[in-house]
Amino acid sequence: MTFTHLLSAGDLDRTDAIRILDTAEELLGVASRPIKKLPTLRGRTVVNLFFEDSTRTRISFEAAAKRLSADVINFSAKGSSVSKGESLKDTALTLQAMGADAVVIRHQHSGAPHRLANAKWTNGAVINAGDGTHEHPTQALLDAFTMRRHLGELEGKNITIVGDVLHSRVARSNALLLDTLGANVTLVAPPTLLPVGIEKWPVETSYDLDSSLEKADAVMMLRVQQERMNAAFFPSAREYSRRYGLDTPRLNRLPEHAIVMHPGPMNRGMEITADVADHVRSVIVEQVTNGVAVRMAVLYLLLGGAAGEPTSEEGTE
Amino acid sequence: MSSYVIRGASILGETVSDIAIEDGVITTIGAGLDGDEVIDATGLVALPGLVDLHTHVREPGREDAETVLSGSKAAARGGFTCVHAMANTDPVADTAGVVEQVWRLGREGGYCDVQPVGAVTIGLGGERLAELGAMADSAAGVRVFSDDGKCVSDAVIMRRALEYVKAFDGVIAQHAQEPRLTEGAQMNEGPLSGELGLTGWPAVAEEAIIARDVLLAEHVGSRLHVCHLSTRGSVEIIRWAKGRGIDVTAEVTPHHLLLSDDLVRSYDPIYKVNPPLRSNDDVAAVREGLADGTIDIVATDHAPHPMEDKECEWSAAAFGMLGLETALSVVQQTMVDTGLLTWVQVADKMSAKPASIGRVSNQGRPLEVGEPANIVLIDPAATRVIDARDTASLSRNNPYAGLTLPGEVVTTFLRGRPTVRDRALVEGGTV
Numbered sequence: 001m002t003f004t005h006l007l008s009a010g011d012l013d014r015t016d017a018i019r020i021l022d023t024a025e026e027l028l029g030v031a032s033r034p035i036k037k038l039p040t041l042r043g044r045t046v047v048n049l050f051f052e053d054s055t056r057t058r059i060s061f062e063a064a065a066k067r068l069s070a071d072v073i074n075f076s077a078k079g080s081s082v083s084k085g086e087s088l089k090d091t092a093l094t095l096q097a098m099g100a101d102a103v104v105i106r107h108q109h110s111g112a113p114h115r116l117a118n119a120k121w122t123n124g125a126v127i128n129a130g131d132g133t134h135e136h137p138t139q140a141l142l143d144a145f146t147m148r149r150h151l152g153e154l155e156g157k158n159i160t161i162v163g164d165v166l167h168s169r170v171a172r173s174n175a176l177l178l179d180t181l182g183a184n185v186t187l188v189a190p191p192t193l194l195p196v197g198i199e200k201w202p203v204e205t206s207y208d209l210d211s212s213l214e215k216a217d218a219v220m221m222l223r224v225q226q227e228r229m230n231a232a233f234f235p236s237a238r239e240y241s242r243r244y245g246l247d248t249p250r251l252n253r254l255p256e257h258a259i260v261m262h263p264g265p266m267n268r269g270m271e272i273t274a275d276v277a278d279h280v281r282s283v284i285v286e287q288v289t290n291g292v293a294v295r296m297a298v299l300y301l302l303l304g305g306a307a308g309e310p311t312s313e314e315g316t317e
Numbered sequence: 318m319s320s321y322v323i324r325g326a327s328i329l330g331e332t333v334s335d336i337a338i339e340d341g342v343i344t345t346i347g348a349g350l351d352g353d354e355v356i357d358a359t360g361l362v363a364l365p366g367l368v369d370l371h372t373h374v375r376e377p378g379r380e381d382a383e384t385v386l387s388g389s390k391a392a393a394r395g396g397f398t399c400v401h402a403m404a405n406t407d408p409v410a411d412t413a414g415v416v417e418q419v420w421r422l423g424r425e426g427g428y429c430d431v432q433p434v435g436a437v438t439i440g441l442g443g444e445r446l447a448e449l450g451a452m453a454d455s456a457a458g459v460r461v462f463s464d465d466g467k468c469v470s471d472a473v474i475m476r477r478a479l480e481y482v483k484a485f486d487g488v489i490a491q492h493a494q495e496p497r498l499t500e501g502a503q504m505n506e507g508p509l510s511g512e513l514g515l516t517g518w519p520a521v522a523e524e525a526i527i528a529r530d531v532l533l534a535e536h537v538g539s540r541l542h543v544c545h546l547s548t549r550g551s552v553e554i555i556r557w558a559k560g561r562g563i564d565v566t567a568e569v570t571p572h573h574l575l576l577s578d579d580l581v582r583s584y585d586p587i588y589k590v591n592p593p594l595r596s597n598d599d600v601a602a603v604r605e606g607l608a609d610g611t612i613d614i615v616a617t618d619h620a621p622h623p624m625e626d627k628e629c630e631w632s633a634a635a636f637g638m639l640g641l642e643t644a645l646s647v648v649q650q651t652m653v654d655t656g657l658l659t660w661v662q663v664a665d666k667m668s669a670k671p672a673s674i675g676r677v678s679n680q681g682r683p684l685e686v687g688e689p690a691n692i693v694l695i696d697p698a699a700t701r702v703i704d705a706r707d708t709a710s711l712s713r714n715n716p717y718a719g720l721t722l723p724g725e726v727v728t729t730f731l732r733g734r735p736t737v738r739d740r741a742l743v744e745g746g747t748v
Binding site: 114199 | 508510511512516585
């Protein structure tokens with residue numbers, strides 16, 4: 001691989017990205033075996049360092065590491081006195097002393113994984129599991145993986161991402177990765193929820209969801225945080241829902257083959273109606289399944305697998 | 318007190334001459350002078366001792382980051398003979414007692430004159446005026462008032478403050494930052510803040526306050542000083558205001574003359590400062606503004622912070638960077654070596670003008686016979702690699718560490734006594 005950490009989806013060139021997706025494809029098979037385990041990372045230590053609650057992401061990484069036989073240490077810093085930087089440094093030094101081979105970090109502050117990787121506090125590979133309002137590269141990888149399984153290669157595909165782009169690490173990582181993979185990305189949001197300078201991103205933008213539906217091969221709905229509603233980003237939840245929510249009439253205007261995605265957790269009735277969330281064209285649950293395979297691929301390629309692709313023999317142990 | 322002769326200095330980068338000093342005063346300027354002690358200044362430029370209108374010395378309250386003494390030493394090493402100590406200490410310098418304490422600590426240290434800045438409002442709270450008159454009448458003789466670190470955002474409080482200080486020829490130095498537009502702000506708002514996922518600090522939050530304040534100053538006929546302006550729009554507003562005859566002055570920091578927001582890409586909080594590092598276009602604009610006189614002075618906004626407040630995640634880190642010991646080098650690199658300013662103009666913008674804004678009568682004086690011997694000798698041909706550990710400050714948050722900068726302070730005289738000699742601090746002060 002051309003990278004030693006995974007901090008941003010922008011770290012990945014096209015070859016890297018496709019290699020991760022192809023590796024994940026092979027690893028997905030492990031989940032359907034009676035014994036869901038490969039010996040690849042036996043004796044390696046993966047630390048899940050979570051400064052912010054995210055049970056879904058943590059258990060996804062945990063399952064991924066365990067299926068590769070790594071030792072997993074879960075370090076939840078939430079609620080302890082760990083909130084200032086010295087603690088990030090001290091925590092990193094502690095993990096270094098314990099011999100962490102990889103640190104999966106989730107942090108409420110943008111850039112914390114960069115600090116961990118670049119301040120020389122740890123020698124381990126740093127994997128960004130979501131930092132503030134910056135990035136969430138493994139989410140983008142699992143989204144691309146899911147899209148690829150349904151739509152084929154993503155070159156030239158039209159992907160519409162809808163919602164709070166300003167505060168969304170998922171949108172940032174997806175915009176970068178999908179561009180690398182050759183897809184056409186349209187970000188749809190009210191003007192208040194698009195960041196200043198977005199014209200420099202490799203995306204189209206629109207304020208109008210309806211005009212973005214007919215050509216979309218996939219529509220990804222972003223979660224709208226409750227706290228945005230009191231900060232004048234939009235007048236009311238109902239108005240947001242009317243203008244930017246995905247409901248059945250809008251679903252019916254998508255092409256036949258188009259899929260509906262959401263990184264979770266969903267606000268049913270806000271950005272997506274329950275009918276759409278549970279619709280046959282919704283791949284939201286599948287995204288979760290694919291998350292484990294993609295994270296296995298990332299761990300495998302960063303930590304152990306540089307020597308070769310996983311083989312079926314490895315799985316027979 | 319002994320007498321000195323500075324031999325062969327280029328005065329303000331122009332005429333080469335000797336300068337004789339006796340009893341703290343410049344007694345003769347000419348060729349072939351003699352004194353008790355001769356200081357060879359061949360190849361050096363003599364400037365009047367620099368005056369900083371914007372220094373944080375952190376005492377009282379955060380003596381782990383800086384004290385009046387350590388800040389004074391750093392100032393002397395940077396060629397300063399006078400600094401204005403900002404009011405955002407703990408307790409806040411909002412009473413005669415606190416400003417007198419800071420002033421006395423400066424005098425006891427003896428490395429430079431420490432001129433306290435008084436808070437505009439009690440506790441920097443922005444709600445009730447501090448006893449500005451008491452601070453003005455105190456031994457410290459405060460003339461500059463600022464809530465720096467916070468903006469006097471309430472228009473009525475700002476108006477009253479501007480009016481009130483006219484009684485003692487004071488000035489309000491505004492930290493221009495509209496608070497609501499900068500809630501949680503972390504860096505310059507632009508394409509990079511969107512990309513990095515850091516909350517933006519938009520230029521308009523600075524410019525809107527400056528625009529309001531120059532209009533208020535015009536309306537009530539008061540004197541306004543704008544701290545650390547950082548954007549092209551701010552320069553344009555000040556230019557417009559001066560064109561209208563409004564009595565406004567403005568400062569720019571060395572870091573806004575040299576550094577730009579692309580450094581934030583590293584997420585290293587050494588580059589975290591308020592107002593934030595701006596775009597390259599803003600850097601060009603503040604240089605132009607300083608060159609054409611729209612911006613009156615360079616002021617350091619020297620802001621020491623302990624290591625643990627910088628060795629952390631960006632959003633958890635403190636705002637601010639050191640500046641006293643590198644200011645002159647940064648100005649040389651950005652303004653003198655680029656041909657934008659002469660040393661004569663540097664002397665005006667880093668000594669005479671800041672002293673005049675602060676109404677400090679015995680500082681910022683010309684290098685002339687009969688004037689106080691506040692003199693800095695600099696070697697403009699020197700280059701040095703900046704080392705964060707090589708400092709008199711108690712802090713290390715130096716954003717220039719590792720850079721090669723031109724110019725070096727060789728000697729600093731405070732009223733005829735050297736505080737820095739042969740590029741090193743004179744220990745024991747000058748008292």
